[in-house]
Amino acid sequence: MDNKERKPINKKLYIALISCITAAIVVIVAVSLAVGLRGVDEPVGPSNTVVDIPDDTDKPDESDDPDDTDDPDDTDDPDEPTVTVPEYSLPLSDCVLGAACSLEELVWSDTLQWYATHNGADFTAEAGTAVASVHDGEVESVGYTTRDGYTVTVAQTDGYTAVYKSLSADIPVEEGQTVAMGDTIGYVSDSMTSEQNAGAHLHLEILDGSGNYVDPMTLLDDATEK
Secondary structure, eight states: OOHHHHHHHHHHHHHHHHHHHHHHHHHHHHHHHHHHHHHHHSOSSOTTOOOOOOOOTTSOOGGGOTTOOSOTTOTTOTTSOOOOOOOOBOSOSSOEEOSOOEEEEEEEETTTTEEEEEOSEEEEOOTTOEEEOSSOEEEEEEEEETTTEEEEEEEETTSOEEEEEEEOSOOOOOTTOEEOTTOEEEEBBSOOGGGGGGOSEEEEEEEOTTSOEEOTHHHHTTOBOO
């Protein structure tokens, strides 16, 4: 075969090759367009992907809120003072308040027939009525004088001293004995001759840590029967 016969064949090959290349280019462009459109319309990755949103760092943690008052009964608040109220009981279970305490104003004494201060509170009751300690303490002394009758003095655990006067002779406690609030320390009588006209009663005096008289009713005002 000579060169004249090969020329038509080579021309056909060129045409076929160009057609193939053109077709390949068309396919590549079509695939590229398809991939590009899919990337725009559909997100890459699974559709149920959970995105972790970080906490807002500008928002304070509720657990660190100093004004958090969810628990109104929080007893751990260091700013809340603890108030301790002394507990007292009445010295007699059944009585009538007689002469009140008068530490500064002079009052008339039916027995002595003159004006004088009244350093305690009187509780009128039947003779023999049990007298109870109004607070915990230790018996400081047990004694007798004509003026005050039979007397029991109790040094209380709260710093006050209670003096029970006009008791009967049968006193059931002794010096140095520890007594609790409500314990019987004596019995009502009329042995206090300086107040004999008042009849059978308990004369109760209270002194503070400095030895000054205190109106017993300021401590017994909220007292209850033990």
